[in-house]
Amino acid sequence: MAPKTHPPLKQMNILGIDTSCDDTSAAVVADGELVLSSIVHSQIKHHHPYGGVVPELASREHIRNIVPVVDRALSKANVKIKDLDGIAVTVGPGLVGALLVGLSYAKSLAYVHQVPMIGVNHLEGHILSIFLEDNPPDFPFVALTVSGGHTSVYHVKGYGDYVQLGQTLDDAAGEAFDKVAKILGLGYPGGVPIENLARSGEKDKISFPRAYMSRDSLDFSFSGLKTAVSLYVKKWRQEENVDVEVADIAASFQEAVIEVLTNKLMTAGEKMGIHSIVIAGGVACNQALRDKVRACALEKKMGFHYPRPAYCTDNGAMIAVAGYHRLRMGERAGLSIDVRSKFPIQDLASMTPREQ
Ligand code: KG4
Numbered sequence: 001m002a003p004k005t006h007p008p009l010k011q012m013n014i015l016g017i018d019t020s021c022d023d024t025s026a027a028v029v030a031d032g033e034l035v036l037s038s039i040v041h042s043q044i045k046h047h048h049p050y051g052g053v054v055p056e057l058a059s060r061e062h063i064r065n066i067v068p069v070v071d072r073a074l075s076k077a078n079v080k081i082k083d084l085d086g087i088a089v090t091v092g093p094g095l096v097g098a099l100l101v102g103l104s105y106a107k108s109l110a111y112v113h114q115v116p117m118i119g120v121n122h123l124e125g126h127i128l129s130i131f132l133e134d135n136p137p138d139f140p141f142v143a144l145t146v147s148g149g150h151t152s153v154y155h156v157k158g159y160g161d162y163v164q165l166g167q168t169l170d171d172a173a174g175e176a177f178d179k180v181a182k183i184l185g186l187g188y189p190g191g192v193p194i195e196n197l198a199r200s201g202e203k204d205k206i207s208f209p210r211a212y213m214s215r216d217s218l219d220f221s222f223s224g225l226k227t228a229v230s231l232y233v234k235k236w237r238q239e240e241n242v243d244v245e246v247a248d249i250a251a252s253f254q255e256a257v258i259e260v261l262t263n264k265l266m267t268a269g270e271k272m273g274i275h276s277i278v279i280a281g282g283v284a285c286n287q288a289l290r291d292k293v294r295a296c297a298l299e300k301k302m303g304f305h306y307p308r309p310a311y312c313t314d315n316g317a318m319i320a321v322a323g324y325h326r327l328r329m330g331e332r333a334g335l336s337i338d339v340r341s342k343f344p345i346q347d348l349a350s351m352t353p354r355e356q
């Protein structure tokens with residue numbers, strides 16, 4: 001596919017807003033693929049002392065930041081609100097108070113400037129984030145969305161046509177990274193420090209448990225692994241002269257997560273008979289995970305796609321992509337639309353456009 005350039009016809013500019021967790025983000029995307037601007041205001045420094053996201057703090061920070069973040073996204077894209085073709089905003093899943101900030105602001109902009117609005121499922125945003133990159137996969141493909149709040153595998157048949165094949169039954173993979181980092185005193189969020197530390201450790205040093213459930217299951221479970229690491233570290237701290245470094249614990253933990261994610265993803269790919277695999281979400285930034293999935297995909301002659309780190313972690317651009325396709329399908333949200341803390345992707349199929 002040729003590199004992306006501005007399309008010659010009138011382009012459709014969508015403002016995407018996401019405030020589902022601890023990032024206030026807004027972006028303007030043309031025609032569901034060309035990013036004109038993408039602004040993300042991270043709240044990490046506010047949540048870091050607590051070792052996790054504090055919902056109340058997140059809502060307050062979103063209120064403080066939503067207006068300047070949207071203003072910056074519009075001015076960087078050189079687009080005026082009245083010239084937008086749509087406003088797409090995350091309505092769930094996520095923290096209710098946090099979601100409400102983005103949705104309320106989107107509603108007020110849409111109402112005042114008479115711009116069509118659409119409510120977007122955050123998980124659909126992650127799945128479609130791959131279309132922000134050059135050379136996206138053809139449908140159908142299998143996608144793993146893996147972050148601090150979710151770990152799910154989908155059969156992606158087309159825009160708006162997703163079948164969930166498996167999901168975590170307890171902790172998300174990113175949550176496991178964050179909790180193990182806390183146990184090891186590495187701070188929050190834990191993914192990057194664990195990955196960095198793991199580089200100098202031996203991944204086969206400690207055999208942490210891998211939860212596969214039943215043979216064909218595509219569901220995940222990471223809470224047992226987290227407990228196993230916690231018990232191991234407690235014992236390790238009491239022992240002296242043991243031939244295990246903290247880097248070995250980080251590397252062995254990371255390997256346990258990556259092995260399960262990769263094996264289940266490949267099983268899903270083979271089951272569905274697809275030709276492309278996609279990973280997205282914050283944990284998809286992990287280089288060791290990318291390397292392992294790439295090697296397995298190559299072996300099975302499948303294409304492997306992942307968004308750049310800025311589009312893996314939460315961002316408004318992926319919401320604009322999902323919103324673009326929904327608006328093109330004729331969907332619109334009225335001002336009565338509300339947030340949904342839980343919003344399984346299966347619910348999208350049962351929603352008629354006006355019910356959004
Ligand atoms: O997608 P995201 O920004 O927000 C959620 O929707 O949760 O993902 C954040 C999660 C955190 O749990 C963080 O520790 C994890 O992604 N993460 C990583 C890496 N970078 C971020 N996990 C493993 N390795 C990484 N390099």
Ligand code: ZN
Nearest residue numbers: 122126147314
């Ligand atoms: Zn996310």
